[in-house]
Amino acid sequence: MTGPMAHSRARSNPADGKAPVRRAATIVSWVFVLIGLLGFVPGITSNYEDLGFAGHKSDAMLLGVFQVSVLHNLVHLLFGVVGLVMARTIAGARAYLIGGGAIYLVLWLYGLVVEHDSGANFIPLNDAVTWLHFVLGVGMIALGLLTTRGTARR
Numbered sequence: 001m002t003g004p005m006a007h008s009r010a011r012s013n014p015a016d017g018k019a020p021v022r023r024a025a026t027i028v029s030w031v032f033v034l035i036g037l038l039g040f041v042p043g044i045t046s047n048y049e050d051l052g053f054a055g056h057k058s059d060a061m062l063l064g065v066f067q068v069s070v071l072h073n074l075v076h077l078l079f080g081v082v083g084l085v086m087a088r089t090i091a092g093a094r095a096y097l098i099g100g101g102a103i104y105l106v107l108w109l110y111g112l113v114v115e116h117d118s119g120a121n122f123i124p125l126n127d128a129v130t131w132l133h134f135v136l137g138v139g140m141i142a143l144g145l146l147t148t149r150g151t152a153r154r
Contacts, residue, residue, distance in 0.1 A: 021147035025093035028100075028140060029083030036077030039068045056117055056124045067126040075123075090148070097144030104137035 018026070042048035045060050051070060052058030058069035083100065086092035107123070111130030114120050123129075 019090050019093070019147075021090055021093045021097065021144065022087050024143045024147050025083055025087035025096050028097065028143065029080045029087060032076045032080030032083060034080075035062070036073045036075075036080060038062060039073035039076065052124075054122050054124070056119070056122075058124050065128045066132065067124045067129055069124055072123055094144050094148050097140045097147075101137045101140030101142075101144060104133045104140065108133040108137055 038044045039060075039062050040051075045051065045062050045068060046064045047059045047061055050059035051068070052060070054069050054071040056067075058067065058072075060068050062068045079100065083096045086096040107125075108130060110123075111125040111127075111133060114125065116125060116127075125133075
């Protein structure tokens with residue numbers, strides 16, 4: 001190939017033109033945005049009237065399982081928006097997935113050691129949220145590594 005396109009990278013999916021890591025980061029980001037929004041929807045979030053700003057005293061439960069608060073929902077929204085911005089480049093998408101995965105593993109560890117009924121549980125965390133953080137951490141790191149394996153990072 002000659003001309004201005006001679007040095008462009010090959011596209012893995014001609015349908016959308018995104019590298020797999022960018023697609024993965026975009027999907028993960030939209031999931032976080034969706035989860036953040038759903039945390040504010042009565043019915044999808046049970047005990048919605050007990051939704052606290054932060055802390056373990058928020059009795060609102062996303063999907064009836066995951067303890068949430070206003071702060072928790074806002075963090076998910078922000079995390080998703082940051083991911084959408086970072087997914088614009090391969091390097092940013094990879095950093096979002098691996099770095100974000102590491103953050104979620106730290107949150108998992110925090111959830112294992114914090115007393116769930118104490119003021120230190122400001123996020124709030126219940127057992128379901130704690131183990132979801134583990135799954136998210138491992139999954140995001142795996143996506144970041146597997147979708148960039150053997151490719152040039154830009």
